[in-house]
Amino acid sequence: MRTAYSVETVRTAERELMARLPGGALMQRAAAGLAAACADLLGRVYGRRVVLLVGSGDNGGDALYAGARLARRGAGVAAVLLAPGHTHPGGLAALRAAGGTVAAPGAAEDLIDRADLVVDGIVGIGGSGGLRPGATPLAARAAGSRAAVVAVDLPSGVEADTGEVRGAAVRADLTVTFGTHKPALLVDPAREYAGTVRLVDIGLDLPSGAALEALQHADVAALLPRPAAESDKYRRGVVGIAAGSARYPGAAVLAVSGALRGGAGAVRYVGPAGQAVIARFPETLVSDRGPHRAGRVQAWVVGPGAGDDADTVAEVLAEDVPVLIDADGLRLADPGAVRARTAPTLMTPHAGEAAALLGVAREEVEEARLSSVRELAARYGATVLLKGSTTLVAAADGGPVRVNPTGTPWLATAGSGDVLSGLAGSLLAAGLPALDAGSVAAYLHGLAGRFASDGAPAGAHDVAEAIPEAWRDVRD
Numbered sequence: 001m002r003t004a005y006s007v008e009t010v011r012t013a014e015r016e017l018m019a020r021l022p023g024g025a026l027m028q029r030a031a032a033g034l035a036a037a038c039a040d041l042l043g044r045v046y047g048r049r050v051v052l053l054v055g056s057g058d059n060g061g062d063a064l065y066a067g068a069r070l071a072r073r074g075a076g077v078a079a080v081l082l083a084p085g086h087t088h089p090g091g092l093a094a095l096r097a098a099g100g101t102v103a104a105p106g107a108a109e110d111l112i113d114r115a116d117l118v119v120d121g122i123v124g125i126g127g128s129g130g131l132r133p134g135a136t137p138l139a140a141r142a143a144g145s146r147a148a149v150v151a152v153d154l155p156s157g158v159e160a161d162t163g164e165v166r167g168a169a170v171r172a173d174l175t176v177t178f179g180t181h182k183p184a185l186l187v188d189p190a191r192e193y194a195g196t197v198r199l200v201d202i203g204l205d206l207p208s209g210a211a212l213e214a215l216q217h218a219d220v221a222a223l224l225p226r227p228a229a230e231s232d233k234y235r236r237g238v239v240g241i242a243a244g245s246a247r248y249p250g251a252a253v254l255a256v257s258g259a260l261r262g263g264a265g266a267v268r269y270v271g272p273a274g275q276a277v278i279a280r281f282p283e284t285l286v287s288d289r290g291p292h293r294a295g296r297v298q299a300w301v302v303g304p305g306a307g308d309d310a311d312t313v314a315e316v317l318a319e320d321v322p323v324l325i326d327a328d329g330l331r332l333a334d335p336g337a338v339r340a341r342t343a344p345t346l347m348t349p350h351a352g353e354a355a356a357l358l359g360v361a362r363e364e365v366e367e368a369r370l371s372s373v374r375e376l377a378a379r380y381g382a383t384v385l386l387k388g389s390t391t392l393v394a395a396a397d398g399g400p401v402r403v404n405p406t407g408t409p410w411l412a413t414a415g416s417g418d419v420l421s422g423l424a425g426s427l428l429a430a431g432l433p434a435l436d437a438g439s440v441a442a443y444l445h446g447l448a449g450r451f452a453s454d455g456a457p458a459g460a461h462d463v464a465e466a467i468p469e470a471w472r473d474v475r476d
């Protein structure tokens with residue numbers, strides 16, 4: 001499991017560790033890891049040109065000490081001091097002692113243009129707001145130059161705890177982060193500024209309460225439902241799909257296609273698209289008698305392509321089994337009825353649907369994905385999966401938010417969400433708790449999207465067909 005911790009938790013862990021170590025030891029560990037990463041990126045250090053962008057705090061100190069290490073290996077290192085007079089004194093002395101220089105006022109742009117590497121030590125976890133006006137043109141110059149850009153701890157200008165970007169920020173090719181990931185390195189939009197992320201262990205002891213968790217193959221493998229020898233279809237779980245309409249029969253077919261590959265023993269379809277569903281998937285149990293009288297299910301999916309069928313949504317919400325609400329269902333569901341449920345509820349909005357539920361503009365959700373998903377989960381007393389390039393899953397009672405690392409932009413295709421809702425519903429029916437069902441589904445779905453597209457456009461049905469391959473890839 002990959003985890004990310006809040007700045008407050010990192011600060012506490014750093015204080016505890018620093019109290020046990022000689023002064024400056026932590027910064028030396030950070031600088032050593034940073035210098036090693038820079039050297040790897042450069043290939044050869046001797047004779048390379050390195051520019052350090054140095055802010056007023058310890059983030060700049062890391063850059064200066066790492067610059068000193070590179071200078072000792074023969075790089076030409078120049079520091080651009082953004083807050084002269086507030087520069088880390090030990091770091092500056094170390095750089096000078098190693099043969100590094102301080103850039104003359106006005107020389108920064110030229111140095112950046114000729115550099116092989118620019119190290120962003122402007123601001124780290126002590127930062128807030130976007131880049132200050134003095135730093136903005138330098139960051140832009142670095143982005144436009146041929147130099148590789150390495151961010152120290154975080155790309156300067158992003159909000160460490162939220163992943164928000166409230167102004168100009170550095171765009172890095174590589175971010176070297178210390179002790180633990182910070183939320184901004186895993187959540188969009190900040191994640192896109194970080195480039196590749198390399199974690200340097202500095203010996204921090206972190207508590208169990210991470211802000212974010214990202215499942216990896218082994219975590220997902222441990223959560224996948226496995227039929228036991230004595231399983232029959234009912235013990236493996238039956239998932240009910242109440243989706244599709246005369247206008248949108250495809251949504252029903254796609255939700256069923258995801259559900260059939262999600263581990264439930266059977267898929268029951270209820271709605272007006274039974275003919276289309278059975279034609280494509282003859283193994284589906286089709287009923288036109290409404291959710292209450294459809295027969296036993298262990299979890300429901302309601303909403304994909306539902307049009308304006310509010311009655312079916314209300315009927316499903318009244319069932320005392322886990323319910324996944326997606327697409328039209330999110331609009332049609334009575335918030336009071338959702339909050340009143342005692343069985344688990346999983347809501348799966350994209351940013352636009354989440355914005356409508358929160359009563360804000362779509363951009364506000366896209367800019368503040370982490371706080372939006374937490375807010376929705378708290379408001380509805382439900383687990384909420386916010387779809388996007390980094391899909392987030394938050395439980396109603398707080399706790400770590402799951403962030404999905406497998407997404408691909410190719411998944412932004414019509415019907416892809418219907419496949420995801422069927423898959424997650426199937427995992428709910430197989431007995432996974434809502435947070436696990438949502439995050440495992442997002443993981444498999446992302447992987448399936450990668451396999452299906454393999455660098456080329458793919459349709460939602462291709463994604464569904466690639467789910468077994470994703471499942472095998474995770475399990476093996």
Ligand SMILES: NC(=O)C1=CN([C@@H]2O[C@H](COP(=O)(O)OP(=O)(O)OC[C@H]3O[C@@H](n4cnc5c(N)ncnc54)[C@H](O)[C@@H]3O)[C@@H](O)[C@H]2O)[C@@H](O)CC1
Nearest residue numbers: 014026027030057058059123124125126127128130132153
């Ligand atoms: N605390 C520790 O034990 C360690 C800290 N390390 C480094 O220290 C960093 C944190 O250092 P600091 O607490 O000194 O904080 P920073 O260096 O992140 O920021 C320092 C100062 O920058 C100013 N600032 C805030 N927002 C800004 C912005 N948007 N643009 C420009 N300036 C801004 C503020 O005055 C702030 O106090 C970490 O990110 C990491 O790089 C590492 O050396 C590892 C050990």
Ligand SMILES: [K+]
Nearest residue numbers: 123152154156
């Ligand atoms: K930085």
